[in-house]
Amino acid sequence: MSRAIDKVKNCSNMQEVRAGVNALDDILVPLLVERSGYMTQAAKVKNNEDLVRDEARIQTIVDRVRPMAQAQGGNPDLMERLYRAMMECYIDYEHQELARLRAQGLKPQGEQP
Numbered sequence: 001m002s003r004a005i006d007k008v009k010n011c012s013n014m015q016e017v018r019a020g021v022n023a024l025d026d027i028l029v030p031l032l033v034e035r036s037g038y039m040t041q042a043a044k045v046k047n048n049e050d051l052v053r054d055e056a057r058i059q060t061i062v063d064r065v066r067p068m069a070q071a072q073g074g075n076p077d078l079m080e081r082l083y084r085a086m087m088e089c090y091i092d093y094e095h096q097e098l099a100r101l102r103a104q105g106l107k108p109q110g111e112q113p
């Protein structure tokens, strides 16, 4: 099996390092945008500020990505820190999206006709 860590090219200067990072950012940014779209979907489906932060789901994701990182030759502690920080940003965004949807007319739970 080809692990992600084995795909890293040996670099002799910072230009090569940064070319490698830029190429990966070209892949990562569209995926992160797509992931953010699911925060909008979550805001719509939950339709309740109190449900936006879900600690059990956060832990489930951490427990899933740590072994995935390990299997790819990565550092599971780094992956957990990245994911926890990223999910905090997405939770803020989900709150923002719920407020935007409300401003657009989404009625709070319990107020549906």
Ligand SMILES: C=C(O[C@@H]1C=C(C(=O)O)C=C[C@H]1O)C(=O)O
Pocket: 038, 039, 042, 052, 053, 054, 055, 057, 058, 061, 086, 087, 090, 091, 094
């Ligand atoms: C999208 C959700 O909302 C929040 C955002 C999460 C994420 O970024 O994956 C995880 C847990 C939630 O606190 C969810 O509950 O699944």
